[in-house]
Amino acid sequence: MSLIVVGTMAFDAIETPFAKTDRVIGGSATYVAYAASNFVQPIQQISIVGFDFPREEMKELEERGVQLDGVKVVPDKKSFFWSGKYHLDMNSRDTLITDLNVLLDFDPVVPESYQTAEFLMLGNLDPKIQLSVIKQMKVRPKLIVMDTMNFWMEVAMPGLEEVLKEVDVLMLNDSEARQLSAQFSLVKAAKEIMKMGPKYLIIKKGEHGALLFHGDQVFFAPALPLEEVFDPTGAGDTFAGGFMGHIARTKDISFDNMKTGIIVGSAMASFCVEKFGPQRLKEISRADIDNRIQQFVELVNFDIELV
């Protein structure tokens, strides 16, 4: 029941209204792996890093059941680096620096040992890379989930349309869903996007929760109301990791089980925002996770008795 995770492993510099860090571990695949490995192992990672990516981080990932055969280390280049500054509402941010570095050479090869994976999570990347990974799989995974972003809608729409036809679940945020569908209503947006290929659509609304669409069905999960959001970086990828981890653990790809996956993902994301980088994800125990999931149950649970 292994899970392949494709995405970046990187460094981030982050400034929020309350704190600042010049260099912290980041990258979509890093967050997905730290979140998902709580639920399923091995995680079969596909990424690329430079000479500067810490060996201790690699070791820590391996200790959590993350296989790194698919992570290429480029000896003479630096790792991908992103720098951003959050606005006061913590919901929007400006990108200050994007140093692609090794990412310019990213042409992933799926290791032979990954070929039996049943689940595939494609982090936000050039759609060509996402498609290349899908095409390399000799047996189509049971469930292919992908993330993307507005940038690819602007510069690589034909490639994006091509990969959308090949995936089961698309994850994006509300503004991206509106841009991709040219619809303001998220219900209408979901209908348009599901015509493009994905049978399931997850729209992430940050502090306003997440929606899961499938045919005429819809499920909503709130974000946990928090006193403090310290750093939202990686929350979307951590959500994806929790979701995929739950699905891969249970091997159940029904709509009902995806609902549970979204609650698990939301719980994991609520930890991620408590500290810079994946730090908080490294600290939490399974009991912490269970307690947090229980908070979600209490947050939305109600009894209705119609008269």
Add this chain to the structure above:
Amino acid sequence: MSLIVVGTMAFDAIETPFAKTDRVIGGSATYVAYAASNFVQPIQQISIVGFDFPREEMKELEERGVQLDGVKVVPDKKSFFWSGKYHLDMNSRDTLITDLNVLLDFDPVVPESYQTAEFLMLGNLDPKIQLSVIKQMKVRPKLIVMDTMNFWMEVAMPGLEEVLKEVDVLMLNDSEARQLSAQFSLVKAAKEIMKMGPKYLIIKKGEHGALLFHGDQVFFAPALPLEEVFDPTGAGDTFAGGFMGHIARTKDISFDNMKTGIIVGSAMASFCVEKFGPQRLKEISRADIDNRIQQFVELVNFDIELV
């Protein structure tokens, strides 16, 4: 188990990106009454109207169990009139005209026949008027709920603070909660506001749902994802009406029953936005309401099995 509703009965002119009406029935007490009367009767209305308020509307309200003894009709003045224009996102609007008219003379007298009411809903009004109604009650109602708005925080803060000490539940929207508490985090805002008097706080987030706070407990209800929002006017008052109607019908003021009340209120609000004014609220049957509530159950219901 009667319910007193205090608020405006008015005319609105509304422009949305999709439609326009020059004159439609409006007012907080109108929406509350149409929503609540589905669940509990009589509704004991306290308001003020001018010579121009339609007799047919009064008759229709009476047929739905709304008592109008507390509604003063001023023969030589016009009814309160509000005109507003919604922005493209339907979440924000500009007020174009506010003709107070009869509202300038609003000094409500609680009729003797209302004195046994167990539930009191104070719509958004000058805090002095809200306090005056509370003081007139010879026996304190079992539950007093009030709505307010940013305007009163700006021009009548001492009066607002005074009435806040006398109510059980405060309802306001997210930006108003932030303004009242001077806190950006809604969790922190809720803690500050509950120190001001209300033991329960409902924060309405429009299309992003509603939060109920009480001590350290929190409950979240989503808004129903809709293909189209035709006109959001009155949705907050309709939500209040559904909430109060449910509480007054069940006579149960526990946190758990308030959660259900919020779902009922959200269901009623989802009808309100489908047409101009309270039109849609007049058309729906009890079966329509039950079906809509069932949609909320399906929207948020999930099974979790921790391993």
